[in-house]
Amino acid sequence: MTTAATAAALLPALGATASGAVPACSVAYTVANQWTGGFQGGVVVTNNAAPTTSWTLSFDFAAGQKVTQGWNATWTQSGTTVTAASLSYNGTIATGGQVSLGFLGSWTGGNPAPTAFKLNGVTCDEDGTPPTSPPTSPPTSPPTSPPTGPPGDTAPPKLHVSGNKLVDSTGKQVVLHGVNRSGTEFACAQGNGIFDGPVDDAAIDAITSWKGVNAVRVPLNEDCWEGLPYVPAADGGANYIAAITGWVDRLVAHGITPIVELHWTHGTYTGNSAGCSDVDATCQKPMPDAQYAIPFWTSVANTFKSNTSVVFDLFNEPYPDRATSTSEQAWTCWRDGGTCPGIGYQVAGMQSLLNAVRGTGATNVVLMGGLAYSNDLTGWLAHEPTDPTGNLGAAVHVYNFNTCSSASCWDSQLAPVAAKVPLVAGETGENTCAHSFVDSFMSWLDTHQLGYLGWTWNTWDCSSGPSLISSYDGTPTNYGLGLKNHLASLG
Incomplete structure (x- = not known):
């Protein structure tokens, strides 16, 4: 004061x-x-x-x-x-x-x-000429319709949280719609370069050719960012950081909101639902490790903190519930980390990851997924970490094969969270190569003014990926056609 x-x-x-x-x-x-x-x-x-x-x-x-x-x-x-x-x-x-x-x-x-x-x-x-006062006898009707809100930022917006909404620097609500762009989480750890497919200006133009796309999610590999010895030098450390930074900067230059997220992490986990037995970041682990994930987020936040158009998604798909005996143990592990039942390494909980980000001075919006591979938000509000900036939101992943995949579940589990904090469906899709499920979920999200990003903008087999496109020129698969047509219908 x-x-x-x-x-x-x-x-x-x-x-x-x-x-x-x-x-x-x-x-x-x-x-x-x-x-x-x-x-x-x-x-x-x-x-x-x-x-x-x-x-x-x-x-x-x-x-x-x-x-x-x-x-x-x-x-x-x-x-x-x-x-x-x-x-x-x-x-x-x-x-x-x-x-x-x-x-x-x-x-x-x-x-x-x-x-x-x-x-x-x-x-x-x-400074400037005062506006002309209206006549003392006001017009009988406005020259234009009264505005419903402020005019808004130039894309991509500078984001922060207001209540349960994402808003730009003028206070105008922003709803994120877009795609995931997979590859940067796995290629570098497999000796296959950094990207899976093109990420140049033409590739971004193909993404934005889908009307209504305003966000792209960028998955990262912890070991590649930190340049661990097993990662090829050409694909890790400074080279990886420069490539990711260039990709994010190009997205911003095209008016796209980048959502930067930690996807594959370090730490040996061989318990229930283990994706691999490798200590290295070669698969999805149940929770991030404290030894590497905290320095990772400190570095990432320092890299992007000058641009609040960049959103941070702290950890792709937590699943400590597969390792612990009770839901409360899982949610406590999710928030507090430390020694978690069933996980053999020291866990970085969401609070410590958030502290690492805020410790750099970054005020970027931060998203956090819940349990069950980000499909379960039942304990999110009760275990919400403390954010001194107030710029915290929730993320959810919903596929046709998930437990929470019906309107009744979304009403009971997602809507209460969305009433309190911004909620973004960071991943959604179906493995049928069709789009009836995602159509229904997107319609539910639209009703609640919530954003969503389809998985994934890669030319894979849409029945196993699932993949939105069959060509990097933006040709949709039958599944991808659902997202493309739905976004176009929003106007």
């Missing part, structure tokens, strides 16, 4: 009273849209003083206007005075930096621009 004394102390340094001096802050105020009784306002604040760690902007309406809804700040109003306070993700404004805010408001009779903008108690000069 900034006190009046703190604000006053800034004045000498700002030179705000000297003739011709740069003002402490500048404000551009606009009305983006206006209709009978309502309008959409925008405020861009430029900080010309010392950097802030938090801020409060205040201004006064002159004609009784009221703020009814706002984004990118906590908005309050007392009489004619409106106050917008910074949120956890935008409190810092560098010297010369800017922050953009927006709101919906009401008016009667007139809508002149507000006056007396102050940032942390210091008066700003208004």
Whole structure:
């Protein structure tokens, strides 16, 4: 919180009273849209003083206007005075930096621009031409339909969590729809390079040729990222990191939200449902190992923390429930890690992985799948880790062969989680080479305004993969046609 004394102390340094001096802050105020009784306002604040760690902007309406809804700040109003306070993700404004805010408001009779903008108690000069006030006799109908929300970021959006929604920097809800792009989790550990198929600009253009795709999930291999000795040098360590970073950067350049996730990990597990007996990251393990997974996420978070368009998915498909005796033991292992029944290595629980990410200063949205290969979310809310940034969401994987694969299960197990935190179906599909199941699941997700990504954008046998495409030019399989046509139908 900034006190009046703190604000006053800034004045000498700002030179705000000297003739011709740069003002402490500048404000551009606009009305983006206006209709009978309502309008959409925008405020861009430029900080010309010392950097802030938090801020409060205040201004006064002159004609009784009221703020009814706002984004990118906590908005309050007392009489004619409106106050917008910074949120956890935008409190810092560098010297010369800017922050953009927006709101919906009401008016009667007139809508002149507000006056007396102050940032942390210091008066700003208004920068820009005030909007033209509406006539005293308002029009009988709006020139355009009233907006349903803020205009939104340029793709890909800068994401954070608001309540149970993913939203962009303006507060507009973002629903992620897209595909998984497998290969980067296994090829490097098998001596087969880094990617399975092309990942150049043309390959991304093929993905975006499917109307409505705005996200691609990028699975990673822990040992390849860290360059363990058994991984070919050409495919591991700095070479792997550079290849993944280039892939993620290209996705962002094409307006795609990348979801970076840890898929194959270290640690010997030979218990129930073991995928392999190898200590190396050559298959899916029930939980990530503490020795390697915590440094992995520290490194990944440091690599991508400057871009909040990148989402982190901490661990692909946990299944400690296959190793433990009770569900409570499994959920405790999931959250807390350590020594878990049935698992012979020290486990990195979701809380410790999240701590590793947040310890770098990264505020990126983080997703966490539940038990039973991310198909079981029954204990997710009761064991939800603590996130100091509030940017935490849940992930679920749903296939036709999973236990939770019916609308009644989704209503009872997924809907309660989605009511509390953002929920993304990070993987969905069916192994029939048809799409009737995914059609029904996508329709259920649409009803709840939830996102989903199909498995997988690879040219495999769709009855065993399952695979969305038969060619990297985007030709869909019969199964993939379901996702392609469904996304196109959303408009």
